[in-house]
Amino acid sequence: MSLNDRETSQLRSALQEAVVKCSERCLYQSSKWAAELLNSIREPEPEPDMSLDDTELSDAPNSFTSPAFAPNPDPEEALLEAKEVNKYLLAKSFFDCREYDRCAAVFLSDSTVAGITTLREAVKSTPKGKGKGKATAGNPTTNDGQALPKLSQRSLFLALYATFLSGEKRRDEDAEMVMGPQDLGTCVNKQLLTVSRLLEAWFDERKTEDGEYADGQGWLEYLYGMVLVKEKNEELALYWLIRSVHLFPMNWGCWLEITSLISRLEDLNRIMPRLPQNIVPFMFHIHTSLELYQHDANLANSLDQLLNIFPNSSFLLTCDALLSYHAKDLVAAEQRFSHLLSLHPHRLDSLDHYSNILYVMNLRPKLAFLAHLCSSVDKFRPESCVVIGNYYSLLSLHEKAVQYFRRALTLDRSCLSAWTLMGHEYVELKNTHAAIESYRRAVDVNRRDYRAWYGLGQTYEVLEMHAYALWYYKKAAGLRPWDGKMWMAVGSCLQRMSRNQDGIKALKRALLAESYYDAGSSFDSGSGSVRGANMDPEILLQIATMYDSLGEEEDAKTYMEMCVAQEDGGGGAAGEGQGVAPGESIAIHDDSPPPGSDEDAGGDGGGRAGTATGGGGSGGEGGTGVTAATSKARMWLARYAMRVEDYVTAHRLANELCQDGVEVEEAKALIREVRSRLDAAEMSPPS
Incomplete structure (x- = not known):
């Protein structure tokens, strides 16, 4: 582009x-x-020897005036704004001083607000067909003849937005201490109804004879959509928010509200045709895709095109770093965030994500530097508190970490990272009740937060409530369906519930997910076969164990051999010709999620701060070396060889176990048993 x-x-x-x-x-x-x-935006290169003399400057005094300061193109609105300019400046000064009630009162008196709200309630409560108490749409007057004041859209927006924020401020003041005994998360903004009714009255005034609404400037539509989101009226909210971005597409806050209403990729694809066609929806698509944890090649290409236009945009550079983070390329993500920090050292936005990456990579010096930097810039920003909390968590000072996460939530109760990370800390402190409450509050803030869903699953699994744990794991696995960590959790939970067949399907999906992320670091399609890729020996061992419990020894043997083969990077080589058909990887790819799972759920990481390391099995091309899983698989294969009287293979595997240093005593006992059987059969052990 x-x-x-x-x-x-x-x-x-x-x-x-x-x-x-x-x-x-x-x-x-x-x-x-x-x-x-x-x-x-890249500045145009000045032409050499280009200058204006004094005469040219005097002849064109207005040629350098920015169009941003042009008057309102609507003459009626321009006239109203001109008449209200002194009141507007007074109201804005009150707003800037956070005196929201005084700001609103400049344009809307308490009696006017109460009268219009009462009338709207009466109109809504009047049964259809009844004429009593009904006001016409074109003249929303109160019982005493009071009408909505004739204000410009700018002034009305400022007054109603101040009223809305006044309600938000009181809601936070009425709330109890974060995670205190009375903090139930039930406090609401009591001004939502007032703002909603006043906006309804204003829109009804502008309703045409055919029932449509005359176009405004997009600002009141945005405010109405925001109020409807708070009231959980999502379909109507989406209608007004999309209407707003058509009228004024550069209001990024409106795009963020639309993002909050999208929980699945299908929802995003469905609304894209309804959006205006310009560069901002292009950015919105990238941002929302990242919120949905997408990281494919098309997204990377789109982001590169935008970076050609805005090469130093902190917003787009953050998106670029998050793209690598979601693809589990932590090294690239850390480098991109480090570059962003060097360009904008005083910018705190999204540094909580950076601290998650540093935590997972165990880069304590860099995380300490970041915590110090955030504290020196603004120690009372939620992002700063989250960064410092992550630092204390890395030091295993979990009580101090909880303290800082609570401080972040005191500053902003919608701080998603703080709720989720505080849940992780409570898990570490064995406070399962507080952990569950923290995760639930995180999901209330953002239902797309797979870490919170995964955390709930982990916590219920600790409580041995496997049915609950499975449901939450499936929610998480739907948010990031190509994350092996989550499918491994689903499979393990199904195994504990004695649902081995379903568990095997989930774990095979985990294998494919890990191979997807191996390729995904370079934004490949990730649709390659599981076979030939490095696989997690833990997952292979678990699949083999479940096959064994089902009495399917041949399949169990195949996966045990595949597990052992991971030591030298053999991938699926051990399974060649032993039951792993080339088409099996396709069958895994086509498996639908287990019954009851959502299509829109995943989990990259596990219990802590966005762990992005997956199932932890790939050991690179050199293999994993000897692990506890491969030793257990080798022991099973040795015992299997004993059962089928293949004493030569059993002796070889037992000798290898002695060299592993993991199952030494058991291996020595097995060697003695092999020799005794060989002696009984009058055979000599192999040299």
């Missing part, structure tokens, strides 16, 4: 306008996003 000069100029103008308009409405995060993107 490349833009010509005219398209680049238009993009720059649109972003300038977005910065100003978002800032005017106190949408500071959206304004920051647009401003960072604006300053990451």
